[in-house]
Amino acid sequence: MIIQYHLGTGEDQLQAVRALIRGWGFRVQPNPGEAGGSPEASIQVDNVFGNVNDAHRREVAAFDCVKSVIPIEGVPQNLSLIRRGMHHSVSIPLPGGKGEVTIGGGKPLVVMAGVCAVDAAYTLPSHQMAKRAGANINRGGAFKPRTSPYDFQGLKEDGLKVLTDARAEVGLPVVSEILDVRDIDLFMKYDIDVLQTGTRNAQNFELLIEVGRTGKPVLYKRGFSNSIDESLKAANYIMEQGNDKLIFCLRGVKGIGHSFRNQGDLDEIISLSQTIDRPIVYDVSHSTGRKSGVARAGAMAAAGGADGVLLDVHISPAHALVDGFQAIDVEEDLARMIKVWRQLHTIGRALN
């Protein structure tokens, strides 16, 4: 750890902290600062060498004279590109044992497309359209976390049934969001292929632990204001359960003065693919929040090295139960954008 002291800390205070640390068997290396280098005031810094853990840091931080304690740490080992040596893929079995879809690890772009909220009438034809246009996976929400208690909350178990009945017809695996630890059995009963955890539950650690324990592929969505560091630590709750099928999904963040529904975090595709080994997906529908932004957001994600693109489709957006205005509804449009995305993905690789 690195210890930063408040301006004006006295020598006796410094010695008290250092005595404690040395008592643990660690070495302390004071950094006298840069006396002559800057007319700005120095801050006293100590470097500590040894097997430091959280309890040590807490004890040091409790001193009045200590301004901050900076841990020396980085990407959790379970997801670290450097530790794991290469980008890894996640495979998702196709229904009926007919092969699998593989995402990440240098594989071609995977497109996940389906209805935002499952409904009885439109889910099947919408998912069929998505497949014809080139999608590899269908998404569909049966449980919807809604900002207000008066908004539509999803078809729940009926929705999972509609979604998996459609799967049997369409032949693509499905991803669906889980909101409650008590629904794990239900998701297993319907054999949902990829469990999605949503942005509002990005630090609901109990839920992350339970989805991790299922051993199923998990699509982890970044919290709308979580730093990348917080996000990786939270995602690591899933992997710590022995589940190495984590897929990391970006979906835009809260920001100031942006034009779309969320501030896009497209550039994190670059940084994440340089630091973690996990497949990276970009949600073009929830980041932009409008149909007219989807095609080009997907173009950017694909050209920049995302492993997958997630989007809403619906053959009749006016009848969509949630977020119809951001769903792509014309098959030719969808087919063209998926085709262009795949071209861009291939060409963009020259820059990886």
Add this chain to the structure above:
Amino acid sequence: MIIQYHLGTGEDQLQAVRALIRGWGFRVQPNPGEAGGSPEASIQVDNVFGNVNDAHRREVAAFDCVKSVIPIEGVPQNLSLIRRGMHHSVSIPLPGGKGEVTIGGGKPLVVMAGVCAVDAAYTLPSHQMAKRAGANINRGGAFKPRTSPYDFQGLKEDGLKVLTDARAEVGLPVVSEILDVRDIDLFMKYDIDVLQTGTRNAQNFELLIEVGRTGKPVLYKRGFSNSIDESLKAANYIMEQGNDKLIFCLRGVKGIGHSFRNQGDLDEIISLSQTIDRPIVYDVSHSTGRKSGVARAGAMAAAGGADGVLLDVHISPAHALVDGFQAIDVEEDLARMIKVWRQLHTIGRALN
């Protein structure tokens, strides 16, 4: 609702939207904009009058030419100051049936002080110190949501036992955070007086519903990046269960370039007390994140009209399991700040 169209929307597109709306029996009032008033381009706006619900808004929003649909709504009725006519208080029974502590509704400032994380050795003496210094309620965490899976996660059930054993000695009610819907029975078994929901669970609606159903007082903490509007809608999940013992707690938000651990949201004390009827508490320890900020943050909260102040205390911060560096540890300091806060709270009332 108010409908905003994209620039350049054609007359035929407008008519299609309006025909749909009129078909529902609503009136549409086009706003032609301010042709002569500004050299900046007009946006076409329609006002719709009638019993509009979420499904109507979705259907309108699905039109390509519609830029946004603005609902005409405000503070949820359950919490609305104007609807409920006055500020309401929440009463929390003292242990052993010896009266109660009342917060809000114009009552004197309530101070909630205790250890951030319950430990076996220091909880009782710390809570005794808090009581002697003038606190009305003790806080203590048995379940801790931690950013990394390797951090200390709390004593769990043992912690609830330590906390409630201390309660029996100290004689003050206790507030403690609940993280998981499966722990509701446990919190009821130990008869925790106030259930706290944390910032990471601010939109974990399943948890909010379940704590609401207990009928217990609930301390709802604002999400670290939730807007006030989102926060009130989420808090309303609790009240919608028939639970009118909601206490709203501010604790700072994420921000850019601030000095303390979080960007303080002290000014929301003003706006909330002008719009909701609920008691408002400010968490001075988690907003500032350091001991040296606590006294004056509490002074501001009290002078500005908060009904309560929440803070960490610990008689031996170096041994605190979590966040010791922000805990107040000297009894005279604590007693002085509580006394000054109460003076400021009283004087500040002249400006309400």
Add this chain to the structure above:
Amino acid sequence: MIIQYHLGTGEDQLQAVRALIRGWGFRVQPNPGEAGGSPEASIQVDNVFGNVNDAHRREVAAFDCVKSVIPIEGVPQNLSLIRRGMHHSVSIPLPGGKGEVTIGGGKPLVVMAGVCAVDAAYTLPSHQMAKRAGANINRGGAFKPRTSPYDFQGLKEDGLKVLTDARAEVGLPVVSEILDVRDIDLFMKYDIDVLQTGTRNAQNFELLIEVGRTGKPVLYKRGFSNSIDESLKAANYIMEQGNDKLIFCLRGVKGIGHSFRNQGDLDEIISLSQTIDRPIVYDVSHSTGRKSGVARAGAMAAAGGADGVLLDVHISPAHALVDGFQAIDVEEDLARMIKVWRQLHTIGRALN
């Protein structure tokens, strides 16, 4: 304008506001809200029709009962895609009257590459390298706005001389940042081809007016926390001087928890190209702040429809006076990325 009243506004207060407005000869259309549509409290809204200007809005806003006054306005006409009918290009003459570089209006991707801060030894060879690798314009800063008064502030006039001497050799036009209205004559004396205004001066309206008056092409950089709306209004100060050679440059914004130096605003390329007629440039060096992010950020910008990419190059980054760590230094790397960007730009057009 739309007027939103505070909850609980009385009928007499409403009538006072409406009487004033009707006295101006405008019509007022009250919106009674959605009485039955939502259990959330209604807010009273009035729509006003007529030639409303800023003074009227101020007068209405001064009423106690008025919560907000929403102007009905949008993109300034000078930059509005819908008003101007098509995307327009800006042409920049090549040195010695040997043709011109054209950016925007559907033209091929323009690459602006050069040293962040002009230095005597490395500017010429760095700009020659950029040209050989395929750049169309050279950038180079002679005046540097620096956060601290002790940081290097640029070579100033000597820098303009070095930059334009290099221009004579290289044969590409140059873009350089101007900080002070008193330097306009100097920039004209050295005939700087494109005047750049920086993020810290994004609302320094005096400077924007003066660069507008020169009639020169202007590269306007978005303020690091200005909304798109504020940015377009500020950029319009330039165009209001009769200067239609405005180029709009995105460069990342302040944000929370991002990995790169700034939070990328790549998605604004999409929204801006759908609303303004101006050429759009993305600064890949200042948005990412590190060399390893440049290639793929440029890939995204190009695939998403930017008209230009701006980046730092330097043949010896260790000797760069400012921001060397983000400069591309290997010619083959630069040549490959420019080539791939141009491919992506062409293919991405299929989605415009």
Add this chain to the structure above:
Amino acid sequence: MIIQYHLGTGEDQLQAVRALIRGWGFRVQPNPGEAGGSPEASIQVDNVFGNVNDAHRREVAAFDCVKSVIPIEGVPQNLSLIRRGMHHSVSIPLPGGKGEVTIGGGKPLVVMAGVCAVDAAYTLPSHQMAKRAGANINRGGAFKPRTSPYDFQGLKEDGLKVLTDARAEVGLPVVSEILDVRDIDLFMKYDIDVLQTGTRNAQNFELLIEVGRTGKPVLYKRGFSNSIDESLKAANYIMEQGNDKLIFCLRGVKGIGHSFRNQGDLDEIISLSQTIDRPIVYDVSHSTGRKSGVARAGAMAAAGGADGVLLDVHISPAHALVDGFQAIDVEEDLARMIKVWRQLHTIGRALN
């Protein structure tokens, strides 16, 4: 400085960096990290001891393997509480040589009140009202930075005349905002007592240098998204001109989901008063943006230790040229709030 290397940096790369540094005569102390302390990956860190300057840091940062270079620095010495030993005040002469107003350094709360934009009819009576209610200084804007070029830009020189004519009658010093380096002579001609620099010019360093050179008291307003660190460095441009009459003004920042016009930064009063020696003022009108927030925001600022409160008053807000809706217009209201603020300020001192 502290050097942080990218994960996976090889030993040879480390040695290259260290050789360079040792070549400068500095010592390098590698920090091997916390191998056993955390299952999260280590980052290699080097500490460098010696007279490091900006050029050294740049050179190190240019290495590919270097992730970041952290300077060891803090509050600029010119403003540092610890360096300057105590809080210092700034004195502003009263018109006609009749004494002075002193702000900061433990003096009673100073109230700066006046019209947001100077107008011919209302400035004098508004400033007279402010004085009767207890204000110490009058504020009034003659030059207004406005987001759109079509908004009212102030009366300019005529405004300075109106403002100073009123000063002669009222007998209080005046503060007024300057936007353009070319107006310095004008402000000196009218002998404006305190030059204010606005939030949009918070990093317009040319302007800061010129106002610093006048030797006049300067009210420096924090940029709406500048970090405290950036703000102090920018303010230091003023003090570096030999001007020690800097007053630091907070006025709210951009944020996410807040209720008032800006996200209040009240808690920075605490942190700044613990780190800088300068008087601190809080602008309650521009931070809240509405009249109903002013009284209590001022209560918080005063109780929390601000040295001054800045606010808009106008005897006829409906006729105010700018921001009338946030101006206090009733003399008794103003007198009561100022009186309560002063009480709170005095009592709050017990916690300093």
